[in-house]
Amino acid sequence: MTDPRELQLAHGRLAALAWGKRGAPTWLALHGWLDNAASFSRLAPRLVERLGIQVVALDFAGHGHSAHFSRSAHSPGLGDYALWDYCHDVLDAAESLGLERLTLLAHSMGAGVACLTAAALPERLSRLVLIDGLGALTTEAERVPGQLRRGLLAQRRAPSPAPHYPDSKTAVAARVAGGATPIDADTAAPLVERNLLALKGGRVGLRTDGRLVRPSPVRFSPEQALACLGAIRCPTLLVEGETGILGDSERACVARLALKGLARRVLPGGHHLHLEANAVAEVADTIAIWSDGTGHSAEE
Numbered sequence: 201m202t203d204p205r206e207l208q209l210a211h212g213r214l215a216a217l218a219w220g221k222r223g224a225p226t227w228l229a230l231h232g233w234l235d236n237a238a239s240f241s242r243l244a245p246r247l248v249e250r251l252g253i254q255v256v257a258l259d260f261a262g263h264g265h266s267a268h269f270s271r272s273a274h275s276p277g278l279g280d281y282a283l284w285d286y287c288h289d290v291l292d293a294a295e296s297l298g299l300e301r302l303t304l305l306a307h308s309m310g311a312g313v314a315c316l317t318a319a320a321l322p323e324r325l326s327r328l329v330l331i332d333g334l335g336a337l338t339t340e341a342e343r344v345p346g347q348l349r350r351g352l353l354a355q356r357r358a359p360s361p362a363p364h365y366p367d368s369k370t371a372v373a374a375r376v377a378g379g380a381t382p383i384d385a386d387t388a389a390p391l392v393e394r395n396l397l398a399l400k401g402g403r404v405g406l407r408t409d410g411r412l413v414r415p416s417p418v419r420f421s422p423e424q425a426l427a428c429l430g431a432i433r434c435p436t437l438l439v440e441g442e443t444g445i446l447g448d449s450e451r452a453c454v455a456r457l458a459l460k461g462l463a464r465r466v467l468p469g470g471h472h473l474h475l476e477a478n479a480v481a482e483v484a485d486t487i488a489i490w491s492d493g494t495g496h497s498a499e500e
Contacts, residue, residue: 202245206265207256210292215265219244220254227303228293229257230286230310232333232472233380234408236264238394239307243474246484247305251491255305258293260286260313262409264394269409280355280411282418283336286313287320294324301326305487307474308333308445315459318436319428327494328436329487331474332444334455335429339419351417359410364403368396371404381445381471390475422451429458435494437463439486441473463490 204217217237220226227247231239237257244255259266262281266289269281290313294302303326306314311333318325339347365371375388396404420428436459446452456462465486469479 202248204241204244204257209258209296210289211296213267214261214289214293214296215259216256216293217241217244218254218256220248220252222254224248224252224254225303226254226256226297226299227305227329228290228297228299229255230290230304230306230313231257231260231263232308232310234263234412235307235391236260236394238264238390239472239475240305241390241475242477242480243305243484243487246481247487250484250488256293256297258289259394260289260310262412264407269411280414281409282416283309283312284316286310287317290314290317291321300324303327303329305329305331306333307331308471312336315432316428318434319431322431322433325432325434327434327491328432329491330436330438331483332439332441332446332471334438334446334452334459336420336425337416338422338425338451341421344418347415347419348417350415354414355417359414362406362408362410364399364405366403368393368404371396371406382443383470383472384476386477387472387475426454426458429455430460432459435461435463437465437487437490439473439483440464440466441469441471441479442466443469444471444473465490 204219207216207218209216229240236259240257247255262268302324304314311330312335314328315335318328372385372389372392375392376383376385395407397407399405440446467473467482469476473479474483
């Protein structure tokens with residue numbers, strides 16, 4: 201498989217990895233929370249080969265090799281990350297690449313960002329391909345004060361120092377042991393390796409901004425999130441893992457119903473099925489077949 205090209209976008213604010221020929225129809229790929237562009241390192245080359253496209257996978261702000269949000273000593277909350285802030289990462293990257301119409305390939309939190317972008321700017325979206333994620337995390341009205349309290353108190357505390365490890369193998373093991381969703385070492389390795397920073401004495405640390413683990417002071421309500429899904433107008437494919445995070449929960453079922461015309465495929469694999477060695481080929485086949493059926497456009 202072809203090694204990716206490193207890109208700098210948005211005047212150097214955003215880092216990215218690109219697979220495929222320059223000038224080919226471009227899909228922007230959006231990773232999940234605490235992941236990075238390497239999330240697509242096994243899927244993107246397969247899509248490039250099948251569809252003749254270019255895949256540009258972003259590191260969201262605060263993740264991977266992208267810049268962290270600036271800090272402010274006078275306003276502790278400034279510089280923290282909200283889900284909708286990442287919509288600007290998408291739009292800034294699109295501007296850097298000269299893309300007016302977008303196909304977004306998005307996993308987990310990235311799928312939430314893609315849905316918000318598609319809802320707010322439907323004229324910009326050609327197609328959505330979502331992987332084990334749909335819409336935004338929500339907070340019911342009666343729980344808003346508690347959510348706000350947790351977020352405000354967390355913002356006023358200094359971020360914890362970035363963890364460091366004796367070597368990359370230990371860092372991968374820590375991701376496996378402490379991940380928000382189950383992941384094995386082979387699947388986690390590309391994500392961890394892109395996120396490592398060499399330290400003195402041969403040790404390695406994480407590039408990730410520690411503020412990313414703070415609770416959000418404000419989230420959409422369930423009604424607001426469903427309204428956003430209902431505003432999406434472009435063809436949308438949702439690829440879920442059989443042991444992923446959506447399944448048949450009430451929230452997931454309601455969300456799927458809100459997005460009219462959604463095509464859903466459930467495949468063997470977990471939350472990171474697009475990065476799992478035994479699952480990625482079927483994910484690529486599923487996306488390629490659906491994409492060909494929606495009419496592949498050179499305008500993207």
